[in-house]
Amino acid sequence: MTEQPAPPEPTPEQAALFARVRRMMLIAGLTTALAVAAVLIAIGYRLFRGSESTVSTDTTAMLPRGARILSTAVAGDRLVVTLDIGGVTEIRTFDARTLKPAGRLRFANEP
Numbered sequence: 001m002t003e004q005p006a007p008p009e010p011t012p013e014q015a016a017l018f019a020r021v022r023r024m025m026l027i028a029g030l031t032t033a034l035a036v037a038a039v040l041i042a043i044g045y046r047l048f049r050g051s052e053s054t055v056s057t058d059t060t061a062m063l064p065r066g067a068r069i070l071s072t073a074v075a076g077d078r079l080v081v082t083l084d085i086g087g088v089t090e091i092r093t094f095d096a097r098t099l100k101p102a103g104r105l106r107f108a109n110e111p
Helices: 012-052
Strands: 067-075 078-085 088-095 101-106
Touching: none
Parallel strands: none
Antiparallel strands: 067 078, 078 088, 088 101
């Protein structure tokens, strides 16, 4: 078997180029690691913060005598309740986190 000759030593220009490429690769690797860490931190923050947003409250909302609940829905951060109060339709909205009244919309028929 014949031995292959050893590769020649790099010239000073080549050595400077190799050093520059290594430095650029180190910077790119650190930047990538920092970006991945930032994404993982953001995901973890959202997961742990999302579990704290559940609120358990016991609230009794008083309705007028004879009122009927027709439907309920959630729209964004609001709880929407549609009522029938003596033949008149009314929509009441509540804050979903605190269950405090946020608004009231009444519908009436024109005479």
